[in-house]
Amino acid sequence: MIKVKNLTFQYDDNREVIRDLSFEIPKGSWVSILGHNGSGKSTLAKLLIGLVEADSGTIEVDGITLNEKTLNEVRKKIGIVFQNPDNQFVGVTVKHDIAFGLENMQVPQPEMLARVHEYAKMVGMEEFLNKEPQQLSGGQKQRVAIAGALAMHKDVIIFDEATSMLDPEGVNEVTKLIRHLNQTTDQTIITITHDLDFALMSDYAIILKDGEKIGEGKPVDLFVNEDLLKSSKLNIPMGLNVYLKISQDESLKNNKELVEALWSFNSIK
Template sequence: MAKISVENLKFSYNSKDEAIKELSFSIEEGKWVCVVGHNGSGKSTLAKLLIGLLKADEGKIVIDGLEMNAENVHDIRKKVGIVFQNPDNQFVGVTVKHDIAFGLENQCVKQEKMVELVEEFSKVVGMNEYLNKEPHQLSGGQKQRVAIAGALAMNQDIMIFDEATSMLDPEGTKEITNFIVRLNKELKKTIIAITHDLEFARRADHIIVLNKGSVVLEGTPDDVFKHQDILEQTDLDIPFGLKVYQQIIKDEVLKNKKELVDKAWAYSLKK
């Protein structure tokens, strides 16, 4: 059985324009799936539907065997954590330790257990030395790691990252990307990453491409990147390295590694 199943989902913010149209897909347990698309494609709307912040007009969402509805939404949220785009908007505690503990306090976890969990998961994300720091003392990447620790402390085995690297500098992006890899490969978390960045998406197991609220392409990164025409039609750009490779092999077969390097360097200088 799929960890997450979406069937014939529809949603509109008004009666005229559908943000999500007949959307269907499934995600297996332990997989890392990237949902990609340009602004307005419906990907962030989908993230909000998956955690019950929005209610679908039609269709069905089933997460870990529970169908999304008014009766089950609170139980589903115990299984699904989300890290939003802007780290400043998601920091709710006055210090790191208070922020990690926020969800535990809402669940009335006992004080002794709460302290134990905060210590444990602050170490997991490498923030245990920052527990008394205030938000303004942290970098964007550090704030994202605090948000991840809060989700992990809640024992949520599904993690949604909604454009979690879009407001970070290259170092912060690398930091969070590597941490997502660790969450998926070592801690066996099921990952859904919402993004417009195909360079980031190439690390995933599976990619779902959205355009105007519908799936236009899906498959492994290798499968998806073969359809450059579709990606360009949806205002997405394939990774630069793959562009170089495709340009190099377009008209000729390279004979050795040195020739490949020389051709790649020559092509990159034209950019």
Template structure:
């Protein structure tokens, strides 16, 4: 569904942020793009939706190459949810916010009402449609932003550090919603993050460092390389650290039940 080939991006022709980047993302996958601050991951998210223009390289969304001529067509397929929920609310109520993009698309009013009700229910916000932004928690605002993207029938949703400013309850809410959208609805998900614990729940991981793709693969394989994670300036969470310590211990690693239990514990957190 997504193909990126030899992508390069720099700011003001002086700071190269993305360097010869190539990767594929399959339809229906949940892919985490990881990296420390300044690794280029958030810039990549903006390039993928055409908010920034790459100096060279190609991006294909469903075989449509992203160009100045096709950017609006591509944006019909790709939605993005940013990290600060307060900056995303554009309506005076939840209902108005979910409907905002549909109104801009000139969708008939009857269809707008149907979609708002459907996707508010899907994200668990059907009882909040008359609420104003200041009456919602951060996690609830993120769920509204997700509903707005889904209502526009986006095939792909990018979450750019969408849980980084939330409290633990908000992180739990949004993480469970992402899992539900991906596993139950077949939604293609890209999560931009530096949180390994969060990324463990995805199907595939891409690790960026200084704009270069240094590793990709299943989290269960990639995250075993503790030296690589440290090199990438990614903080290993305590639960994963314990798992890695046991996995690398000559005696403990033979206890398969313990190893499996620790891995399951990390996935379910």
């Protein structure tokens, strides 16, 4: 369980990025943090893993309040995958990259090798263990980063715009993997995104605007509120936009089969 209460943060230029933010994330859930550029969502990710320190408010992870003394303990519970796969590849090969965090944790070598192979296989990269970074696609690098986070057995994994720099094939690969993790593990998944199609697959969504929470709930409930989506400056996907227009049209909205088919198309997992 993650509990955020009355969180506030501003940068050195006195620009307030997070404003009195409160929410809870249940263990084992998939939660999307949504917002337009500048909404504070990536800063929130940094706050959750202690890369920056809040000016006020609290962050609690499994009953542990994040502060200078508990930072290492909290980081043992939370892993993060950043948006640019090129910036997070630290090993000379896929094998070394997945093992990097395990080496820092001083995991015994036999267990380390077992985990490297286990999680490389889970993300479909077992055949690439001896490949170098330049031999991989963006989606493959992102899979390696995810394998590295999984191998460390973190309770929570944050994906900070993990699909924003990928081509359509890479986006599809990473999306399928996150969905698989959500359905087959007890890990808490937090996805930082501005993509409504992607967020629609999560269990819960929180929408930020100018550092404040302007909406939260199940995506299927939030995303039918067109005024809320427009206020957040999020781009409404074509399929969802068609659904919203039809549901507002007196001559079409009573066609239940059409409306239900469109919603099923948008919300399919």
